Amino acid sequence: MTRLPTLVRRLHPARPMTRPMWMLLALLALAGCKQKVRILNPNVPRNPIVFESPEGADAFDTALDERYDRGDADIKPVKGRLSKNAFFNQQIEKVDENGDGIISDLEASRYLKRTEDDDDEEDDEALKNGNGQNGHH
Numbered sequence: 421m422t423r424l425p426t427l428v429r430r431l432h433p434a435r436p437m438t439r440p441m442w443m444l445l446a447l448l449a450l451a452g453c454k455q456k457v458r459i460l461n462p463n464v465p466r467n468p469i470v471f472e473s474p475e476g477a478d479a480f481d482t483a484l485d486e487r488y489d490r491g492d493a494d495i496k497p498v499k500g501r502l503s504k505n506a507f508f509n510q511q512i513e514k515v516d517e518n519g520d521g522i523i524s525d526l527e528a529s530r531y532l533k534r535t536e537d538d539d540d541e542e543d544d545e546a547l548k549n550g551n552g553q554n555g556h557h
């Protein structure tokens with residue numbers, strides 16, 4: 421009866437208590453950070469869009485992820501963040517410069533380049549401020 425716990429203790433000396441606790445703390449910290457941001461339109465589906473090529477779709481996805489991670493989907497006036505799909509829907513309208521419903525390779529690569537150059541951030545900021553100006557009372 422007493423041999424099993426001893427064996428378990430010998431196999432996992434002291435560690436199993438600390439490691440889960442660290443993971444729990446890390447999870448709680450993450451959860452705490454995430455809860456501060458309200459996700460807007462969490463259940464909206466992605467709008468249908470056609471890419472000229474899989475490479476174009478990849479370029480767009482890369483740029484979209486980068487923008488999302490750096491906070492381009494944050495809508496400061498309402499202290500929220502667009503859901504990934506809502507952000508996708510917003511961005512495809514911007515990427516599709518000629519509005520033909522097809523994201524050409526050129527449009528996708530331009531979007532990726534703008535993302536990497538950070539130049540577009542001012543445009544985005546202008547757009548957001550345009551929406552947010554009503555917020556002043």
Ligand SMILES: [Ca+2]
Binds near residue numbers: 515516519520521524
């Ligand atoms: Ca287009």
